[in-house]
Amino acid sequence: MNNTPWSSVAWVLGASFFGSFGALFLKIGAGKLGRSIASVATNWRLMLGVAFYLFSSVLFVLGVRKGELSVLYPMVSLGSVWTLFWSRLVLGEPLTRPKFIALGMILCGIALLGLGTR
Amino acid sequence: MSTSTVSLNDQAQQRRSFILVVCCTIIGAAAQVLIKMGASALGPSPTMVQTAMAMLLNPALFAGYSLYGISTILLVLALRHGQLSLLYPVFAMTYVWVTILSVVVFHESMNPYKLAGIAVIVGGIAVLGKGPST
Numbered sequence: 001m002n003n004t005p006w007s008s009v010a011w012v013l014g015a016s017f018f019g020s021f022g023a024l025f026l027k028i029g030a031g032k033l034g035r036s037i038a039s040v041a042t043n044w045r046l047m048l049g050v051a052f053y054l055f056s057s058v059l060f061v062l063g064v065r066k067g068e069l070s071v072l073y074p075m076v077s078l079g080s081v082w083t084l085f086w087s088r089l090v091l092g093e094p095l096t097r098p099k100f101i102a103l104g105m106i107l108c109g110i111a112l113l114g115l116g117t118r
Numbered sequence: 119m120s121t122s123t124v125s126l127n128d129q130a131q132q133r134r135s136f137i138l139v140v141c142c143t144i145i146g147a148a149a150q151v152l153i154k155m156g157a158s159a160l161g162p163s164p165t166m167v168q169t170a171m172a173m174l175l176n177p178a179l180f181a182g183y184s185l186y187g188i189s190t191i192l193l194v195l196a197l198r199h200g201q202l203s204l205l206y207p208v209f210a211m212t213y214v215w216v217t218i219l220s221v222v223v224f225h226e227s228m229n230p231y232k233l234a235g236i237a238v239i240v241g242g243i244a245v246l247g248k249g250p251s252t
Contacts, residue, residue, distance in 0.1 A: 003227070058169050061179065064157045065164075070220035070232060073150050074213050074239045080246055098248035105242030109235045116231030 004067030004117040011063030012072045019056035020082030024090060025049030071117045077106050135200025138192050139208045146189035147215030151223055152182030206247020210240040 029045030040046060064072050081103050087093040156179030160172055173179045196205055213236055220226040 054170075057173065057183065058166050061153065061157045061160075061169050061173060062164070062166070064154050065160055066158075068220065068226045069150060069154045069224060070217050070226045070228070070236070073216045073220075074236050077213075077239050077243060080243070098245050102242045102246035102248075105238050105245060109237075109239030109242060112231050112235030112238060114235075116229050116233075116235055 004071045008063045008065070008067035008072060009075065009114065011059050012075050013078055015056045015059035015063060016076050016079035017056075017082055018052050018059065019076070019079045020086060022049045022052035022056060023079070023083050024086045025052060027091065068117060071113050074113055075110055078110055081106055131199045132201070132204070135196040135205060136208060138196035139200070139205050140211065142189045142192035142196065143209060143211040143215060145185050145192065146212045147219055149182045149185035149189060150212075150216050151219050152178045152185065154182075154224065156180075156182055203247045207240075207244035209247075210243040213240050213243075 025045050026049035029043045029047075029049055032045065033039055033043060060076070084095065084099055084103055088095045156172070156176045159176065159178065160169065164172065173183055193209065217228075217233075217236055221228060
């Protein structure tokens with residue numbers, strides 16, 4: 001018996017993908033921030049980051065309509081894996097050994113959850 | 119004398135950050151339960167626009183995302199003064215609370231695969247906080 005439909009898994013993993021762009025644009029926007037409130041309001045990168053987060057939340061809600069929260073919620077952690085990639089590719093942050101190990105562990109964990117819900 | 123005062127302040131600061139993150143995980147897990155409740159109550163095939171509207175109009179979804187916002191603010195406050203490598207493993211407690219609540223509130227079943235999966239992800243998040251040190 002399938003407790004969590006694959007469509008729900010796909011929605012939630014999609015949410016994690018777009019959510020990682022939220023983190024990326026907040027980081028880029030925050031780096032260009034001045035002291036004034038106006039510099040927050042006119043910072044299009046921050047706004048784009050927030051928009052990505054909101055879009056990601058809509059996908060997450062569509063995903064958890066069906067299926068198990070105990071499987072779908074931990075799958076959001078795939079977002080960290082995407083974020084590690086963008087940090088390396090866009091921000092030029094080093095992909096250190098702990099990060100690489102964490103990446104592998106999160107992927108293994110998500111695979112185990114997938115096996116557990118079948 | 120002055121150094122010991124500083125380290126005491128440091129310790130108090132760390133403890134404060136620790137408590138903030140624990141609160142953040144409890145509120146964050148409660149948020150997920152409310153979001154799941156609200157999402158399950160949506161119609162058979164809502165559009166993205168309907169879903170976005172429901173996040174504002176459905177009480178459970180709205181409450182869930184409000185709590186999620188509060189938990190995020192608590193995490194940011196904690197990270198301002200606390201050490202990331204110490205706080206990230208604590209933050210991963212959210213997964214433990216969500217699992218317990220899923221079983222208690224939604225009567226979801228547990229099996230060795232799921233438990234192992236959650237444990238490995240919690241470990242991964244904890245390792246992630248280790249940051250730049252190689």
